[in-house]
Each structure stands twice: as structure tokens, then as C-alpha cells.
Amino acid sequence: MAAGLTLGFLPLNDAAPLIVxxxxxxxxxxxxxxxxRREASWATLRDKVAVGALDGAQLLAPLVLATxxxxxxxxxxxxxxxxxxxxxxxxxLSRRLGEVAAGDAAGLARLIARRREEGASQLTFAVVxxxxxxxxxxxxxMAEAGIHPDRDVRLTVAPxxxxxxxxxxxVIEGFxxxxxxxxxxVAWGAGKVAARxxxxxxxxxxxxxxxxxxxxxxxPEELAALLRTLMQAAAWxxxxxxxxxxxxxxxRRDNLDVAPDxxxxxxxxxxxxxxxxxxxxxxxxxxxxxxxARWGHVPSRDAALATGAEVFREDLLTAAG
Amino acid sequence: MRVLVIxxxxxxxxxxxxxxxxxxxxxxxxxxxxxxxxxxxxxxxVVVVAADSPDRDTLESLREATQTNTRPVVMFVDRSEPGLxxxxxxxxxxxxxxxxxxxxxxxxxLEVALTRFALMHQLRQDLEKAQADxxxxxxxxxxxxxxxxxxxxxxxxxxxxxxxxxxxxxxPLGAVAADLLAFAGVLKGDA
Numbered sequence: 001m002a003a004g005l006t007l008g009f010l011p012l013n014d015a016a017p018l019i020v021x022x023x024x025x026x027x028x029x030x031x032x033x034x035x036x037r038r039e040a041s042w043a044t045l046r047d048k049v050a051v052g053a054l055d056g057a058q059l060l061a062p063l064v065l066a067t068x069x070x071x072x073x074x075x076x077x078x079x080x081x082x083x084x085x086x087x088x089x090x091x092x093l094s095r096r097l098g099e100v101a102a103g104d105a106a107g108l109a110r111l112i113a114r115r116r117e118e119g120a121s122q123l124t125f126a127v128v129x130x131x132x133x134x135x136x137x138x139x140x141x142m143a144e145a146g147i148h149p150d151r152d153v154r155l156t157v158a159p160x161x162x163x164x165x166x167x168x169x170x171v172i173e174g175f176x177x178x179x180x181x182x183x184x185x186v187a188w189g190a191g192k193v194a195a196r197x198x199x200x201x202x203x204x205x206x207x208x209x210x211x212x213x214x215x216x217x218x219x220p221e222e223l224a225a226l227l228r229t230l231m232q233a234a235a236w237x238x239x240x241x242x243x244x245x246x247x248x249x250x251x252r253r254d255n256l257d258v259a260p261d262x263x264x265x266x267x268x269x270x271x272x273x274x275x276x277x278x279x280x281x282x283x284x285x286x287x288x289x290x291x292x293a294r295w296g297h298v299p300s301r302d303a304a305l306a307t308g309a310e311v312f313r314e315d316l317l318t319a320a321g
Numbered sequence: 322m323r324v325l326v327i328x329x330x331x332x333x334x335x336x337x338x339x340x341x342x343x344x345x346x347x348x349x350x351x352x353x354x355x356x357x358x359x360x361x362x363x364x365x366x367v368v369v370v371a372a373d374s375p376d377r378d379t380l381e382s383l384r385e386a387t388q389t390n391t392r393p394v395v396m397f398v399d400r401s402e403p404g405l406x407x408x409x410x411x412x413x414x415x416x417x418x419x420x421x422x423x424x425x426x427x428x429x430x431l432e433v434a435l436t437r438f439a440l441m442h443q444l445r446q447d448l449e450k451a452q453a454d455x456x457x458x459x460x461x462x463x464x465x466x467x468x469x470x471x472x473x474x475x476x477x478x479x480x481x482x483x484x485x486x487x488x489x490x491x492x493p494l495g496a497v498a499a500d501l502l503a504f505a506g507v508l509k510g511d512a
Contacts, residue, residue, distance in 0.1 A: 040373050
């Protein structure tokens with residue numbers, strides 16, 4: 001097949017299908033010459049895919065839809081035929097908060113009400129990106145307990161790898177991020193997991209594999225080959241007998257550069273393959289649009305649904321075989 | 322011009338300062354990581370952030386939150402991606418500076434970013450004004466209809482009455498119309 005491809009990822013457990021596909025030789029077996037590049041932020045991944053510095057990348061499903069709609073930045077139509085994972089995101093609260101607020105949303109609501117009466121400052125929470133299910137999960141979790149995320153607390157964005165430090169230093173009182181960063185905060189004694197996406201929204205579309213629509217139309221065979229290999233890699237990562245090896249692969253310095261036991265702890269909740277895990281089905285896309293609309297991230301539901309159908313091409317995944 | 326450079330690499334930060342020499346007035350601050358207090362206190366015109374800094378997502382979210390106070394973000398890319406700078410500028414991604422670039426080009430890139438920022442700011446203000454104008458026109462139409470109904474006036478006479486009220490009070494037509502509608506609501510018991 002054609003010249004080498006470069007794909008981007010962020011240091012997260014759910015980058016596993018990309019990392020496994022390279023490190024276990026799935027790309028090579030399919031005749032693909034793939035270089036993986038670790039990036040430091042979602043914005044940089046998005047921009048590099050948009051301008052062609054990367055052929056494709058692991059991206060946040062809401063960010064892919066926002067970029068295709070031209071929300072929050074320049075418009076670039078994207079194609080995302082495959083979801084990389086299910087679950088693996090969690091809400092982690094500081095240990096201090098766990099002690100005074102019982103570590104759940106209802107306790108947090110009571111604490112916030114009390115602090116308001118006392119005239120104390122607002123508590124700060126962090127998510128990984130505005131257009132992320134982490135943002136929506138945290139907001140929904142708070143709203144469920146009667147906390148208004150825009151009025152009652154301060155929401156900010158921070159890189160996942162820095163969450164533990166921010167929590168330990170008391171800069172933030174909680175965060176929602178993907179693994180292994182919840183496991184890391186727990187291991188450091190900085191926080192406690194209050195809720196997991198596996199119970200909050202087990203069907204939510206989190207990370208997807210995305211290319212620009214122009215790239216997908218120009219190179220349909222390579223896209224199909226990439227999807228086929230990523231599916232094999234996802235199946236490998238899902239198999240229980242491979243999980244120990246998976247943790248040590250992800251731990252490598254040029255991959256996540258995090259201790260294997262932390263990665264292992266963060267893997268318990270993660271699903272990479274099976275049933276509709278990798279399929280961006282219409283109901284999952286509708287649920288995504290619903291979350292984005294609830295928090296004012298899409299101008300119109302109808303437009304977002306129409307664009308969503310053009311972006312999340314489960315038919316391309318099926319056709320790739 | 323106030324420039325904040327967020328880059329873990331002090332050498333690259335120095336390059337930016339060097340490239341900006343000659344800009345007057347100029348104040349450059351360097352921070353290895355994003356620091357909210359610093360950003361608030363310094364209020365930079367431009368934030369230059371390295372593409373390999375994880376803080377880009379935080380800056381991106383600020384752009385989202387502070388629509389009125391948007392600051393352009395300029396990024397560095399490493400040398401292994403030739404042409405990316407030009408591509409990115411064309412695509413509207415603020416601007417990129419290729420790492421290892423001659424300091425002489427830094428200023429030009431920052432100026433492109435600032436110009437683009439000013440343009441986007443202007444476009445946004447124009448849009449807001451157009452939306453406000455449209456809303457005001459709708460209010461005037463409604464107030465006119467109310468006067469026609471309640472006072473049995475012709476359309477033309479209703480408009481003249483509104484305009485007279487506007488001139489007598491020295492307030493914009495839209496504001497007078499809005500007041501009229503609000504009072505009508507009170508009299509009807511809506512509020």
C-alpha cells in the first residue's frame with residue numbers, strides 16, 4: 001500500500017487500539033506503514049488532522065462533531081466510523097471533599113448550599129475539554145443533585161496528566177477525566193472516585209478514530225484497512241488473557257509513560273471490543289447530540305443530527321469487514 | 322503589545338522575545354505552564370503557546386468562555402512538519418511558528434495573528450449589532466401594532482407617535498417601543 005501514515009494519540013488508556021495495532025504488528029500485517037505520534041492536547045490533535053499534518057487521530061466524539069459543525073473553531077468536516085472504547089471516564093473528588101461531603105453528588109450539593117450561606121468562594125472542578133463527554137458527565141452528575149454547573153461551581157479545563165497535582169494542591173476539588181488519571185489520583189492519595197461513566201452513561205460515545213472527510217474520500221482503501229486493523233487491535237486489547245501485556249505496552253515510555261500497575265487499575269472498567277462498543281450507532285449519536293444540546297454546545301439539534309449522520313459512518317466500519 | 326509566552330522551553334521563549342524587539346511598547350512575560358492568576362493580572366494581547374504544551378486545551382476553553390476578550394493563540398511546531406505553519410494560518414488556526422525559525426519571522430506571524438483577531442472581533446461585533454438591530458425592528462413593529470389596536474391609529478400615525486416619543490425623551494426608537502410594550506404588559510396584568 002501507499003507511503004507511510006502518521007496517526008496521533010493522547011496518553012490515555014483508550015488509545016490502546018492504536019498502540020496495540022502498531023506494537024503487536026497489526027498495521028504491518030495489513031501492509032500499513034504507520035507512525036504514531038503522541039500529542040499533548042486535543043486542540044493540537046484536531047488542528048494537525050485538519051491541516052493534514054496527521055492522517056488521522058484518536059479524538060473526542062463531541063469534538064469531532066463540533067469541528068464538523070464549525071462550533072468552537074474553524075469548520076472541518078470529519079469522518080469517524082469507529083469508536084475506540086466504552087467506559088473508562090470517571091468523576092474523582094478530592095479526599096478533603098470526600099470527608100466533608102460524603103463523596104457523592106448529594107453531599108456535594110449540601111456542602112455547596114452551606115458554603116453559599118457562609119459566603120465562601122465557589123469550588124473549582126476540572127474537565128479535559130469543553131467538547132468532551134467528561135464535561136457532559138460531570139455536568140449531568142451535578143445537575144442530577146440540583147447543582148448548577150455554571151452558577152454553583154467553577155468549571156475549568158486542565159490536561160488529564162495534571163489533574164492529580166491540581167487536586168493534591170487544592171487548586172481543584174474534583175475532576176472528570178479518562179483513565180489512567182483517576183487511578184493515578186487515587187494511588188497518590190489525592191482523591192476518591194465518586195462515579196464512573198460505566199454507571200452514568202455506559203453507552204456514551206467517548207473516543208473515536210477520526211480523519212477529515214476529504215482524506216477519507218481521497219483514500220477509501222487505506223481508511224478501510226486502518227479500520228480493519230484497529231478492530232483487530234481492539235479485539236486483542238479486550239481479551240482478558242492479553243490485559244497484563246496490554247498494561248506493559250501502554251506503560252512504555254513513548255506511549256503513556258505511566259507505571260504499568262496504574263494502567264492496570266485504570267483498565268478494569270474499560271471495554272475495547274464486543275457488541276456495539278466500536279459502532280457509532282444512530283441512537284448513540286442521538287444521545288451525544290442530546291448531551292451537547294443540553295449544555296448549549298450545538299446551535300440546533302436537527303443540524304447536529306444531520307451532520308452527525310455524515311460524520312459517524314458506521315456503514316464504513318461495516319464495509320471495512 | 323503585551324505578550325505572554327507559555328512554553329516549557331526557555332530557549333524558544335527567548336526566541337519570541339528576540340523576534341519582537343522593536344515593537345514599542347512591548348511587555349513580554351514567560352511562564353512554563355498556564356497560570357490563571359498571571360493571565361488575569363497581566364491581561365495579555367497575545368498568548369503564545371507551544372503546540373507541545375498540554376495547556377493548549379485550557380487556553381482553548383478560555384477562548385470559549387470569554388467571547389469578548391478573545392486573545393489569539395500562536396503555536397510552535399517542530400521542524401519535522403514543514404509547511405504546517407502556512408497551512409495552519411490559511412486554515413485560520415491562529416498562527417504557527419516553526420521551531421528553530423529565525424527570530425525575524427516571529428513578529429510577522431504575531432502580526433498576522435493580531436490582524437486576524439481584530440478581524441474576527443469586528444465580525445462578531447457586526448453580527449451582534451445586526452442581531453440587536455433586527456430585535457429592535459421587531460419591537461418597534463409590535464409597539465406599532467399595539468398603538469394601532471389600542472388607539473385606533475393608522476400604521477403611519479402610530480409610527481409618527483412612536484418617533485415623537487423617541488424625540489421628546491431623547492431615547493432610541495427601539496427603547497421607547499420596548500417600554501411601551503412593557504407598560505402594556507403591566508396594565509394587562511402580565512407582570
